[in-house]
Amino acid sequence: xxxxxxxxxxxxxxxxxxxxxxxxxxxxxxxxxxxxxxxxxxxxxxxxxxxxxxxxxxxxxxxxxxxxxxxxxxxxxxxxxxxxxxxxxxxxxxxxxxxxxxxxxxxxxxxxxxxxxxxxxxxxxxxxxxxxxxxxxxxxxxxxxxxxxxxxxxxxxxxxxxxxxxxxxxxxxxxxxxxxxxxxxxxxxxxxxxxxxxxxxxxxxxxxxxxxxxxxxxxxxxxxxxxxxxxxxxxxxxxxxxxxxxxxxxxxxxxxxxxxxxxxxxxxxxxxxxxxxxxxxxxxxxxxxxxxxxxxxxxxxxxxxxxxxxxxxxxxxxxxxxxxxxxxxxxxxxxxxxxxxxxxxxxxxxxxxxxxxxxxxxxxxxxxxxxxxxxxxxxxxxxxxxxxxxxxxxxxxxxxxxxxxxxxxxxxxxxxxx
Amino acid sequence: xxxxxxxxxxxxxxxxxxxxxxxxxxxxxxxxxxxxxxxxxxxxxxxxxxxxxxxxxxxxxxxxxxxxxxxxxxxxxxxxxxxxxxxxxxxxxxxxxxxxxxxxxxxxxxxxxxxxxxxxxxxxxxxxxxxxxxxxxxxxxxxxxxxxxxxxxxxxxxxxxxxxxxxxxxxxxxxxxxxxxxxxxxxxxxxxxxxxxxxxxxxxxxxxxxxxxxxxxxxxxxxxxxxxxxxxxxxxxxxxxxxxxxxxxxxxxxxxxxxxxxxxxxxxxxxxxxxxxxxxxxxxxxxxxxxxxxxxxxxxxxxxxxxxxxxxxxxxxxxxxxxxxxxxxxxxxxxxxxxxxxxxxxxxxxxxxxxxxxxxxxxxxxxxxxxxxxxxxxxxxxxxxxxxxxxxxxxxxxxxxxxxxxxxxxxxxxxxxx
Numbered sequence: 001x002x003x004x005x006x007x008x009x010x011x012x013x014x015x016x017x018x019x020x021x022x023x024x025x026x027x028x029x030x031x032x033x034x035x036x037x038x039x040x041x042x043x044x045x046x047x048x049x050x051x052x053x054x055x056x057x058x059x060x061x062x063x064x065x066x067x068x069x070x071x072x073x074x075x076x077x078x079x080x081x082x083x084x085x086x087x088x089x090x091x092x093x094x095x096x097x098x099x100x101x102x103x104x105x106x107x108x109x110x111x112x113x114x115x116x117x118x119x120x121x122x123x124x125x126x127x128x129x130x131x132x133x134x135x136x137x138x139x140x141x142x143x144x145x146x147x148x149x150x151x152x153x154x155x156x157x158x159x160x161x162x163x164x165x166x167x168x169x170x171x172x173x174x175x176x177x178x179x180x181x182x183x184x185x186x187x188x189x190x191x192x193x194x195x196x197x198x199x200x201x202x203x204x205x206x207x208x209x210x211x212x213x214x215x216x217x218x219x220x221x222x223x224x225x226x227x228x229x230x231x232x233x234x235x236x237x238x239x240x241x242x243x244x245x246x247x248x249x250x251x252x253x254x255x256x257x258x259x260x261x262x263x264x265x266x267x268x269x270x271x272x273x274x275x276x277x278x279x280x281x282x283x284x285x286x287x288x289x290x291x292x293x294x295x296x297x298x299x300x301x302x303x304x305x306x307x308x309x310x311x312x313x314x315x316x317x318x319x320x321x322x323x324x325x326x327x328x329x330x331x332x333x334x335x336x337x338x339x340x341x342x343x344x345x346x347x348x349x350x351x352x353x354x355x356x357x358x359x360x361x362x363x364x365x366x367x368x369x370x371x372x373x374x375x376x377x378x379x380x381x382x383x384x385x386x387x388x389x390x391x392x393x394x395x396x397x398x399x400x401x402x403x404x405x406x407x408x409x410x411x412x413x414x415x416x417x418x
Numbered sequence: 419x420x421x422x423x424x425x426x427x428x429x430x431x432x433x434x435x436x437x438x439x440x441x442x443x444x445x446x447x448x449x450x451x452x453x454x455x456x457x458x459x460x461x462x463x464x465x466x467x468x469x470x471x472x473x474x475x476x477x478x479x480x481x482x483x484x485x486x487x488x489x490x491x492x493x494x495x496x497x498x499x500x501x502x503x504x505x506x507x508x509x510x511x512x513x514x515x516x517x518x519x520x521x522x523x524x525x526x527x528x529x530x531x532x533x534x535x536x537x538x539x540x541x542x543x544x545x546x547x548x549x550x551x552x553x554x555x556x557x558x559x560x561x562x563x564x565x566x567x568x569x570x571x572x573x574x575x576x577x578x579x580x581x582x583x584x585x586x587x588x589x590x591x592x593x594x595x596x597x598x599x600x601x602x603x604x605x606x607x608x609x610x611x612x613x614x615x616x617x618x619x620x621x622x623x624x625x626x627x628x629x630x631x632x633x634x635x636x637x638x639x640x641x642x643x644x645x646x647x648x649x650x651x652x653x654x655x656x657x658x659x660x661x662x663x664x665x666x667x668x669x670x671x672x673x674x675x676x677x678x679x680x681x682x683x684x685x686x687x688x689x690x691x692x693x694x695x696x697x698x699x700x701x702x703x704x705x706x707x708x709x710x711x712x713x714x715x716x717x718x719x720x721x722x723x724x725x726x727x728x729x730x731x732x733x734x735x736x737x738x739x740x741x742x743x744x745x746x747x748x749x750x751x752x753x754x755x756x757x758x759x760x761x762x763x764x765x766x767x768x769x770x771x772x773x774x775x776x777x778x779x780x781x782x783x784x785x786x787x788x789x790x791x792x793x794x795x796x797x798x799x800x801x802x803x804x805x806x807x808x809x810x811x812x813x814x815x816x817x818x819x820x821x822x823x824x825x826x827x828x829x830x831x832x833x834x835x836x
Binding site: 192236260263275347349374382 | 606671676677684701797798
């Protein structure tokens with residue numbers, strides 16, 4: 001199979017004759033511009049749009065496919081009858097509308113998130129509804145194979161407890177806390193996630209699970225979830241920043257998560273704040289992460305406050321402890337410098353701040369806003385909103401599920417008229 | 419008229435009944451997905467694609483419109499017969515192909531570039547071929563109205579010398595050396611281009627010329643030209659940086675110039691290099707421009723070398739003068755720090771360096787490459803090429819012409835069968 005620039009794909013190992021991929025079917029049958037192909041091509045457009053957005057109002061479906069409302073309505077009816085889509089009454093801008101998703105019974109999807117310190121696995125139905133959710137701690141220096149083994153065992157257990165079987169998994173979305181190189185399928189630099197260098201994550205995991213696996217950087221998945229259902233919903237140009245043990249960002253450009261030429265865009269944590277600053281784990285000096293990552297904050301507080309966890313620091317800051325408030329605010333100022341540069345370059349209209357440190361609220365956000373206001377061009381910061389994440393600790397896992405739905409292989413049922 | 423987020427549009431003041439806009443016509447007539455609309459809609463897609471790219475091989479036209487080669491071939495023939503398109507034999511990847519552009523006789527377009535120190539105006543035919551080209555010096559503190567007056571007089575003269583008249587101008591593309599706010603139609607910060615604050619550039623100029631005018635930041639126009647016909651041709655993720663009296667950049671994302679939420683993306687010159695650095699004209703401290711802009715270089719050399727121009731510095735550096743080589747190299751290191759951060763954020767596969775200082779070649783480029791290699795994540799810099807601009811001093815004016823062609827109002831001739 002030729003490498004695909006978009007990155008994540010891996011063929012489903014089940015019988016290709018019974019589980020045809022919607023896209024491929026149309027690529028073969030359709031002669032663009034001819035009448036005969038129109039029906040099939042319109043159907044595929046609608047299924048792709050629903051998968052891509054996870055779900056959307058029927059009126060939006062017309063807009064996003066370029067089809068007329070009548071055509072959309074007919075095809076949605078047909079696909080609902082065939083058990084591929086389902087609709088739920090909802091309101092959109094005060095008007096009644098149908099919310100369209102994949103049908104619940106189409107199959108299951110899973111999301112996996114390797115965080116800096118924990119592993120989380122969730123199973124959802126094809127509408128994105130989470131049915132099971134588990135997390136466990138993870139050693140910072142665990143090896144990829146051990147981690148992926150745990151995922152496979154956990155997922156098999158979780159699926160079984162839902163009275164289902166692994167072959168019902170349509171797709172798995174998997175997030176890693178490091179830049180993921182889509183041109184190689186590896187974590188792009190072994191120093192960024194020790195024990196993971198050279199591992200073809202999607203291939204290895206897919207082999208164990210018998211389901212296609214799609215991998216992305218976890219900040220990109222956080223951005224995806226905030227874009228689909230959180231603080232960046234309906235925002236065309238935005239950035240999601242996660243401030244925690246590590247600092248990452250996911251960029252939203254023209255309403256889509258932007259991944260760059262080989263998938264490593266958004267590495268805000270490794271933007272240089274001070275050329276002569278501390279050595280970072282990435283090998284550079286003075287990266288944002290060395291000034292605003294949890295380790296630096298805990299180090300700063302060690303003499304005055306003793307050994308704390310990041311959670312302690314946030315709790316104490318919220319309770320009014322001056323030292324903890326100060327380190328959180330200083331972290332905010334460092335993040336603000338990096339974000340000011342991001343705003344000068346990308347001119348987003350909204351920045352969403354998530355990650356564990358964002359639980360400190362305005363203790364973190366106010367210094368970010370102040371610094372961006374001072375350091376960015378007025379043109380870049382004037383119409384900018386800097387807001388807290390809505391999904392908080394859920395963003396990455398929900399993004400992994402969204403990624404799985406987006407790439408899910410959907411059976412083209414024999415009972416859809418052609 | 420409601421504000422358009424994409425920015426530049428201004429209705430053509432001529433008779434709308436005779437000069438219908440292709441897009442509008444189709445928006446009214448087409449019912450997406452129906453057979454009757456297909457022919458019109460396919461025709462419009464092809465004209466839009468040709469305008470958008472300025473010109474492209476017929477085989478690429480199939481790819482970029484999603485239409486079959488046979489459909490493209492039929493419609494191109496029809497539009498050539500109608501005098502809207504023209505084809506020129508060319509080779510593409512060793513195979514013969516037709517290169518498709520607007521027909522030469524469809525009308526004229528103009529490009530205007532307000533540089534930091536000069537004004538340049540060019541008139542081209544609808545294929546993009548430059549027919550007349552004039553430049554004149556410009557005081558740094560000229561006022562917008564005086565500058566735009568000169569453009570109007572110059573353009574009228576130039577068009578007349580081509581035995582044509584102003585109503586034959588289909589569109590004008592105009593570049594300004596400052597962030598241009600598409601939400602207001604003004605230069606976004608009056609401190610960035612004194613004498614231009616609050617001027618609705620497109621409206622004022624369009625009124626004087628009787629032709630629609632489309633405005634953009636000049637670095638975006640440089641990026642557009644390098645993307646269409648220069649060092650970024652066929653590159654999906656790239657950045658164009660212009661290093662001269664001012665420093666700007668134009669970002670290419672997914673094969674298109676990216677302008678941000680209000681048009682001010684790409685302000686690399688005002689990325690903070692040193693929080694405590696010199697005060698910049700933008701009001702911030704330690705911006706890249708304060709370390710690598712021409713004024714800083716000339717200032718550094720004043721004591722040792724006396725008063726020089728930027729051209730002198732480049733000539734002396736190329737001749738081996740150690741002091742001049744040093745200031746150019748130091749500017750390269752500063753640009754490298756900003757570019758390393760850009761690469762961490764955007765993961766482009768190519769960076770194109772233009773502007774007057776790029777004439778120093780590797781004296782500038784080698785320190786840029788070295789600094790990016792040291793400061794960017796290996797994942798971001800590994801597959802990155804940093805190359806000189808191909809169009810050099812021509813990029814901005816050619817970009818202005820490309821912008822004009824992209825937005826040109828094309829007559830839908832009565833003799834195209836519907």
